[in-house]
Amino acid sequence: xxxxxxxxxxxxxxxxxxxxxxxxxxxxxxxxxxxxxxxxxxxxxxxxxxxxxxxxxxxxxxxxxxxxxxxxxxxxxxxxxxxxxxxxxxxxxxxxxxxxxxxxxxxxxxxxxxxxxxxxxxxxxxxxxxxxxxxxxxxxxxxxxxxxxxxxxxxxxxxxxxxxxxxxxxxxxxxxxxxxxxxxxxxxxxxxxxxxx
Amino acid sequence: xxxxxxxxxxxxxxxxxxxxxxxxxxxxxxxxxxxxxxxxxxxxxxxxxxxxxxxxxxxxxxxxxxxxxxxxxxxxxxxxxxxxxxxxxxxxxxxxxxxxxxxxxxxxxxxxxxxxxxxxxxxxxxxxxxxxxxxxxxxxxxxxxxxxxxxxxxxxxxxxxxxxxxxxxxxxxxxxxxxxxxxxxxxxxxxxxxxxxxxxxxxxxxxxxxxxxxxxxxxxxxxxxxxxxxxxxxxxxxxxxxxxxxxxxxxxxxxxxxxxxxxxxxxxxxxxxxxxxxxxxxxxxxxxxxxxxxxxxxxxxxxxxxxxxxxxxxxxxxxxxxxxxxxxxxxxxxxxxxxxxxxxxxxxxxxxxxxxxxxxxxxxxxxxxxxxxxxxxxxxxxxxxxxxxxxxxxxxxxxxxxxxxxxxxxxxxxxxxxxxxxxxxxxxxxxxxxxxxxxxxxxxxxxxxxxxxxxxxxxxxxxxxxxxxxxxxxxxxxxxxxxxxxxxxxxxxxxxxxxxxxxxxxxxxxxxxxxxxxxxxxxxxxxxxxxxxxxxxxxxxxxxxxxxxxxxxxxxxxxxxxxxxxxxxxxxxxxxxxxxxxxxxxxxxxxxxxxxxxxxxxxxxxxxxxxxxxxxxxxxxxxxxxxxxxxxxxxxxxxxxxxxxxxxxxxxxxxxxxxxxxxxxxxxxxxxxxxxxxxxxxxxxxxxxxxxxxxxxxxxxxxxxxxxxxxxxxxxxxxxxxxxxxxxxxxxxxxxxxxxxxxxxxxxxxxxx
Numbered sequence: 001x002x003x004x005x006x007x008x009x010x011x012x013x014x015x016x017x018x019x020x021x022x023x024x025x026x027x028x029x030x031x032x033x034x035x036x037x038x039x040x041x042x043x044x045x046x047x048x049x050x051x052x053x054x055x056x057x058x059x060x061x062x063x064x065x066x067x068x069x070x071x072x073x074x075x076x077x078x079x080x081x082x083x084x085x086x087x088x089x090x091x092x093x094x095x096x097x098x099x100x101x102x103x104x105x106x107x108x109x110x111x112x113x114x115x116x117x118x119x120x121x122x123x124x125x126x127x128x129x130x131x132x133x134x135x136x137x138x139x140x141x142x143x144x145x146x147x148x149x150x151x152x153x154x155x156x157x158x159x160x161x162x163x164x165x166x167x168x169x170x171x172x173x174x175x176x177x178x179x180x181x182x183x184x185x186x187x188x189x190x191x192x193x194x195x196x197x
Numbered sequence: 198x199x200x201x202x203x204x205x206x207x208x209x210x211x212x213x214x215x216x217x218x219x220x221x222x223x224x225x226x227x228x229x230x231x232x233x234x235x236x237x238x239x240x241x242x243x244x245x246x247x248x249x250x251x252x253x254x255x256x257x258x259x260x261x262x263x264x265x266x267x268x269x270x271x272x273x274x275x276x277x278x279x280x281x282x283x284x285x286x287x288x289x290x291x292x293x294x295x296x297x298x299x300x301x302x303x304x305x306x307x308x309x310x311x312x313x314x315x316x317x318x319x320x321x322x323x324x325x326x327x328x329x330x331x332x333x334x335x336x337x338x339x340x341x342x343x344x345x346x347x348x349x350x351x352x353x354x355x356x357x358x359x360x361x362x363x364x365x366x367x368x369x370x371x372x373x374x375x376x377x378x379x380x381x382x383x384x385x386x387x388x389x390x391x392x393x394x395x396x397x398x399x400x401x402x403x404x405x406x407x408x409x410x411x412x413x414x415x416x417x418x419x420x421x422x423x424x425x426x427x428x429x430x431x432x433x434x435x436x437x438x439x440x441x442x443x444x445x446x447x448x449x450x451x452x453x454x455x456x457x458x459x460x461x462x463x464x465x466x467x468x469x470x471x472x473x474x475x476x477x478x479x480x481x482x483x484x485x486x487x488x489x490x491x492x493x494x495x496x497x498x499x500x501x502x503x504x505x506x507x508x509x510x511x512x513x514x515x516x517x518x519x520x521x522x523x524x525x526x527x528x529x530x531x532x533x534x535x536x537x538x539x540x541x542x543x544x545x546x547x548x549x550x551x552x553x554x555x556x557x558x559x560x561x562x563x564x565x566x567x568x569x570x571x572x573x574x575x576x577x578x579x580x581x582x583x584x585x586x587x588x589x590x591x592x593x594x595x596x597x598x599x600x601x602x603x604x605x606x607x608x609x610x611x612x613x614x615x616x617x618x619x620x621x622x623x624x625x626x627x628x629x630x631x632x633x634x635x636x637x638x639x640x641x642x643x644x645x646x647x648x649x650x651x652x653x654x655x656x657x658x659x660x661x662x663x664x665x666x667x668x669x670x671x672x673x674x675x676x677x678x679x680x681x682x683x684x685x686x687x688x689x690x691x692x693x694x695x696x697x698x699x700x701x702x703x704x705x706x707x708x709x710x711x712x713x714x715x716x717x718x719x720x721x722x723x724x725x726x727x728x729x730x731x732x733x734x735x736x737x738x739x740x741x742x743x744x745x746x747x748x749x750x751x752x753x754x755x756x757x758x759x760x761x762x763x764x765x766x767x768x769x770x771x772x773x774x775x776x777x778x779x780x781x782x783x784x785x786x787x788x789x790x791x792x793x794x795x796x797x798x799x800x801x802x803x804x805x806x807x808x809x810x811x812x813x814x815x816x817x818x819x820x821x822x823x824x825x826x827x828x829x830x831x832x833x834x835x836x837x838x839x840x841x842x843x844x845x846x847x848x849x850x851x852x853x854x855x856x857x858x859x860x861x862x863x864x865x866x867x868x869x870x871x872x873x874x875x876x877x878x879x880x881x882x883x884x885x886x887x888x889x890x891x892x893x894x895x896x897x898x899x900x901x902x903x904x905x906x907x908x909x910x911x912x913x914x915x916x917x918x919x920x921x922x923x924x925x926x927x928x929x930x931x932x933x934x935x936x937x938x939x940x941x942x943x944x945x946x947x948x949x950x
């Protein structure tokens with residue numbers, strides 16, 4: 001797939017850095033996002049979602065963790081590769097992956113291709129929809145809706161090409177960094193970190 | 198090209214696009230339908246525009262916490278709510294409930310006009326009436342009752358920012374029976390214990406300095422699950438900065454998972470654990486004796502009293518290892534005074550709640566953490582002289598809820614009252630008949646109101662139920678006359694002044710005109726008062742009170758408030774002890790009362806429950822085959838206000854029954870089985886079956902469900918019969934000191950559905 005993906009150097013490398021243990025699972029992000037972008041009233045329709053993951057530690061004690069998820073705005077985006085019309089595309093200037101509704105035919109190939117389940121089908125609009133890193137907001141000087149409301153201040157957003165940005169500093173200081181399903185070769189731009197301060 | 202353009206769809210149909218597309222997707226072959234150069238160029242242009250709309254100041258009413266909100270309105274339609282960054286209650290963030298406030302306003306299930314009941318009570322048949330008709334109806338029904346039984350036959354329940362107005366109305370009519378459910382259903386026992394010890398309550402906006410703490414011992418206050426925004430932030434911040442967290446709860450909550458030590462305690466034994474900690478601290482000379490000598494009363498009595506409560510003894514009661522109790526007490530004392538022991542918010546559990554919180558208060562006092570960063574901060578008043586409003590004289594009549602001097606609960610505050618006492622009086626007609634209820638934003642039939650098992654009978658004794666609300670809650674469905682209130686996004690309210698670490702004033706202005714035929718609580722209560730010729734008491738409307746601010750505040754302050762929606766008074770010291778200032782305690786001894794002399798007389802007459810030092814008593818336990826019924830909040834809902842909100846129902850619309858794997862094995866149940874709950878005392882069986890969640894996160898012998906579900910109001914197209922109502926399964930015990938409820942002494946059987 002990477003053969004057909006045009007890779008250019010981005011002016012900005014926008015990324016979300018999520019401090020894993022600061023997410024309290026309150027789901028404020030889910031509601032803030034759905035409200036701002038008129039995401040339809042159905043459980044299956046969302047641009048971001050927090051999963052509660054129950055497990056056990058080595059002693060057999062129960063554990064739970066929270067995993068906030070959203071579009072990873074992959075550098076090597078399978079959704080873009082499979083889109084038959086070019087409606088799904090990745091912006092050269094900042095790496096944001098978008099769906100242009102006028103061009104989307106609703107074939108859902110991208111939904112199948114996305115390893116992160118980050119897309120949903122909007123029945124009303126008959127198009128696929130997804131997280132835009134809140135491009136309309138950030139183009140107008142605002143933070144993304146989910147970052148703005150995040151109660152635990154778990155979500156952070158910024159430009160990794162800017163070494164002074166909050167997110168660059170966090171990645172530098174992180175004691176651990178992971179990204180979801182990196183082995184699929186997607187080069188995601190959502191980072192999950194642990195910080196020791 | 199429009200998004201709904203038919204020719205576009207027609208084109209795609211002709212091209213057989215779907216199948217082509219999927220093939221292309223799977224094989225990765227570039228599609229013949231790829232964008233033209235022109236389309237390429239225009240792609241994404243729509244994503245660069247964002248119309249924020251008009252901003253108006255508000256504060257949230259989805260729960261009692263009142264976070265600062267900026268409301269954004271496009272062409273008369275509210276588009277988005279965002280947290281006000283300058284408001285200390287939330288610092289720019291909103292929780293899921295707060296973000297979903299719009300959906301509660303644009304809810305076609307809302308009460309849309311004044312209504313008078315036409316069918317049987319609870320049947321849900323009403324006729325639309327004019328405001329005048331509704332006001333006159335109240336007069337026609339209430340006046341004869343007042344004539345026959347006296348004004349005290351009216352009891353009022355209030356919850357929400359409009360509280361001053363039903364309060365004024367009830368006082369003017371001459372009834373003392375005004376209650377705020379937050380006392381007997383939630384914080385009463387905690388507040389009383391704090392007041393007996395420190396001379397002040399914790400308050401609704403709690404004074405625990407978690408962000409700066411080095412060790413928090415939390416007795417089941419679920420900051421991450423029962424979200425009040427600032428507290429959740431401080432909790433997360435404190436942990437991120439490396440605070441230890443000892444979390445005590447039979448259930449592993451969202452907060453417990455973050456603990457350094459999660460102690461899965463035997464339910465009802467928290468006092469034994471606190472006493473065990475105190476024993477170790479005194480035995481090993483770990484108390485902050487500078488603070489104790491200077492500010493505490495009764496250390497010697499405490500030292501003598503605590504000798505019997507050894508870690509070994511505490512271990513037997515709590516099920517927590519004695520060595521762990523010792524270790525945690527040592528660790529806690531090591532980091533003093535920047536440590537805090539936190540009682541629950543809803544301390545209506547086992548009937549020993551006031552004395553349990555007394556033990557927790559003593560634990561704090563021994564650390565000398567009062568007025569210290571990381572401990573307990575001091576609240577400061579808003580330093581503004583608001584004009585004093587005239588109030589009617591306090592009614593002479595005796596209260597019906599057992600509150601007041603010479604009554605069963607002489608220590609309980611008349612300003613808050615006991616809702617559970619009113620329910621009992623309504624049912625038993627003692628000490629006198631209660632014939633009318635005025636409900637403002639409260640929903641006794643649904644939400645943890647003590648005595649719910651007999652509440653429907655109590656309602657039969659009422660001649661008149663008046664409801665002021667935005668929504669048809671279960672109880673509003675039983676009302677005889679209903680006044681629809683405008684939501685917080687549609688109305689003014691009086692300026693909001695909060696005593697706090699950083700005191701502040703916040704504004705609420707309507708973002709839109711009322712969608713339906715609704716009014717603010719002020720106008721409604723004034724309208725009722727007018728029928729009784731009492732409307733002179735309602736002098737200034739909320740809007741006038743907001744306008745009046747410009748005469749009270751300086752020009753500069755007023756500009757800041759108008760610009761920011763909030764005005765902070767930062768020149769205050771929340772940490773006077775750390776700053777070296779002397780502390781004052783408004784207790785009867787003027788000191789922190791480790792030993793409460795005020796209780797001596799009551800203890801002599803009424804026994805150990807009233808002891809000046811907490812005396813441990815074993816909790817009542819379920820019989821074989823029964824389970825203790827525990828319940829708690831979910832981050833997605835707040836009582837009744839959120840339960841018909843579609844976006845919040847997406848996040849949670851059921852109440853799985855949590856059960857420990859060992860119990861499930863004994864019962865022959867497996868995860869995912871459908872079960873029902875049966876009240877072991879009343880035999881009431883849940884009419885709703887639930888999925889069994891088998892998990893070690895709940896202690897053996899107890900089951901857990903989330904609070905606030907199972908509504909029976911058919912007016913709610915979405916929230917109707919979602920989940921189980923815990924109300925049917927909780928106990929109607931009371932705490933003997935505070936008179937507040939003891940819900941967790943309710944026991945259930947679990948049966949296959």
